[in-house]
Amino acid sequence: AQSVSQHNHxxxxxxxxxxxxxxxxxxxxxxxxFWYVQYPGxxxxxxxKYFSGDPLVKxxxxxxAEFIKSKFSFNLRKPSVQWSDTAEYFCAVNxxxxxxxxxxxxxxxxxxxP
Amino acid sequence: xxxxxxxxxxxxxxxxxxxxxRCDPISEHNRLYWYRQTLGQGPEFLTYFQNEAQLEKSRxxxxxxxxxxxxxxxSTLEIQRTEQGDSAMYLCASSFASRNNEQFFGPGTRLTVL
Numbered sequence: 001a002q003s004v005s006q007h008n009h010x011x012x013x014x015x016x017x018x019x020x021x022x023x024x025x026x027x028x029x030x031x032x033x034f035w036y037v038q039y040p041g042x043x044x045x046x047x048x049k050y051f052s053g054d055p056l057v058k059x060x061x062x063x064x065a066e067f068i069k070s071k072f073s074f075n076l077r078k079p080s081v082q083w084s085d086t087a088e089y090f091c092a093v094n095x096x097x098x099x100x101x102x103x104x105x106x107x108x109x110x111x112x113x114p
Numbered sequence: 115x116x117x118x119x120x121x122x123x124x125x126x127x128x129x130x131x132x133x134x135x136r137c138d139p140i141s142e143h144n145r146l147y148w149y150r151q152t153l154g155q156g157p158e159f160l161t162y163f164q165n166e167a168q169l170e171k172s173r174x175x176x177x178x179x180x181x182x183x184x185x186x187x188x189s190t191l192e193i194q195r196t197e198q199g200d201s202a203m204y205l206c207a208s209s210f211a212s213r214n215n216e217q218f219f220g221p222g223t224r225l226t227v228l
């Protein structure tokens with residue numbers, strides 16, 4: 001069965017600090033990988049996605065993620081966070097073979113101190 | 115707004131009552147998904163449709179839950195004899211049926227069972 005682990009439940013950073021959120025998944029086949037973000041009071045939005053090709057993926061708002069197949073990881077990074085990045089971040093995976101349900105991690109709450 | 119819409123946005127009901135939620139997907143999308151999200155957790159897959167056919171149901175979907183998509187457009191999720199444990203955010207998403215399965219999420223319906 002597929003599963004996703006997010007290592008940090010709550011991360012607190014100051015503005016301009018660098019960010020890395022860990023994500024590991026469990027699945028033996030070929031996967032699609034996603035990071036979704038949920039800003040306070042808003043619905044889930046796609047931040048970035050990996051389907052194939054270059055394992056370094058760039059998303060919106062300066063975020064990027066690197067797929068390391070040997071480590072089953074898809075960590076999210078941003079070199080300099082802003083107060084507006086305060087949100088809940090979800091790593092997610094689905095199997096390319098079925099391309100149906102997405103399995104989400106439990107999320108990481110990111111709080112940015114102004 | 116051409117995104118996924120859900121109604122109602124909030125529903126408060128008493129235990130034992132039936133509730134029904136509606137989801138209108140992005141019009142060109144042939145796949146529609148239902149997820150449930152509880153506090154502090156990521157969304158959990160419930161079921162999905164391709165056109166009007168319900169192709170997969172999670173074990174989370176007890177026999178009190180039923181979902182329909184009669185004309186392959188909007189979908190309804192009904193919960194019969196609600197229990198307090200049903201309190202959650204119910205999310206709908208839609209996508210094209212493809213290997214690269216990017217799902218677009220609606221704002222959700224927050225259900226509170228008293």
